[in-house]
Amino acid sequence: MKQKMEIERKWWFKGGVQHFLSQCEIIKTMPIYQKYLSMGEHEIRIRLEQEEVLVVYKQGFGLARNELIFKTTMEDYYEKMTLFGGTKVNSLSKVRYNVIYHSEEYEVDVFDGRSLVLIEKEFESVVDAESFVGAIGDIAEEVTGNYDFYNANLVSKYDEEFLI
Numbered sequence: 001m002k003q004k005m006e007i008e009r010k011w012w013f014k015g016g017v018q019h020f021l022s023q024c025e026i027i028k029t030m031p032i033y034q035k036y037l038s039m040g041e042h043e044i045r046i047r048l049e050q051e052e053v054l055v056v057y058k059q060g061f062g063l064a065r066n067e068l069i070f071k072t073t074m075e076d077y078y079e080k081m082t083l084f085g086g087t088k089v090n091s092l093s094k095v096r097y098n099v100i101y102h103s104e105e106y107e108v109d110v111f112d113g114r115s116l117v118l119i120e121k122e123f124e125s126v127v128d129a130e131s132f133v134g135a136i137g138d139i140a141e142e143v144t145g146n147y148d149f150y151n152a153n154l155v156s157k158y159d160e161e162f163l164i
Contacts, residue, residue, distance in 0.1 A: 002069040007129050008077075008121070010149060011030065011140035013117040017110055021138070022116075023155040024099035032109075035080070036090040039152040046072075046080055049096075053077040064126050090155050102135035111154065118149060 013020060030050055038044040043058040053076065057068040097108040107120045119140055123129035143149040 003097070003140045004067050004069075005064055006058065007064045007124070007126055008120050008122045009106070009129055009132065009142065010146075011119045011136055012143045012149060013108075013140040015139065020097065020101075021097060021099065023099045023106065024106075025045045026097055026099050027105075029095060031093065033093045034091065034151060036152045036155055037080075039090075039155075042117040043150075043152045044057040045152065046077060048077055053083050061150075063129055073146070077103070092151060092155050104134050107134065116156070118143070133160050 033048045035046045045056050047054045052071045055070040055072055059066040093112040094109045099108055100104050109118045119136055147153055
């Protein structure tokens with residue numbers, strides 16, 4: 001089990017993602033599949049990224065949230081998927097690009113089945129997060145703390161809400 005404070009800011013990118021990515025140094029690309037078992041202030045999700053399966057508990061809203069992470073097995077993942085309505089119910093999938101843009105590291109999430117691209121940056125402290133001024137703010141709208149852009153809430157959103 002790993003416990004940490006997740007401190008991140010998030011931006012909604014409305015432009016052409018391929019053009020944006022062409023301006024970045026791409027460090028890593030990976031598909032991510034998530035199923036939400038509980039949503040709201042106490043969020044529980046099962047995440048499959050590459051061959052690693054994580055059960056993640058998050059508490060709170062906004063810039064900083066408590067997070068507990070447990071590793072589990074592929075067998076447990078498929079058992080929970082079946083138990084909680086299969087892979088399509090309360091689920092989302094995305095491709096995550098870890099990139100360098102203007103000397104800063106970001107995570108760029110391109111969501112499957114939605115015209116939505118979110119860019120996130122994690123920080124070591126709330127002070128660092130609040131004082132950050134980066135080039136990303138010039139090309140994307142900040143949505144940090146906006147519940148509409150929490151992944152758990154996105155499972156119920158429709159594509160037309162995020163047309164770019």
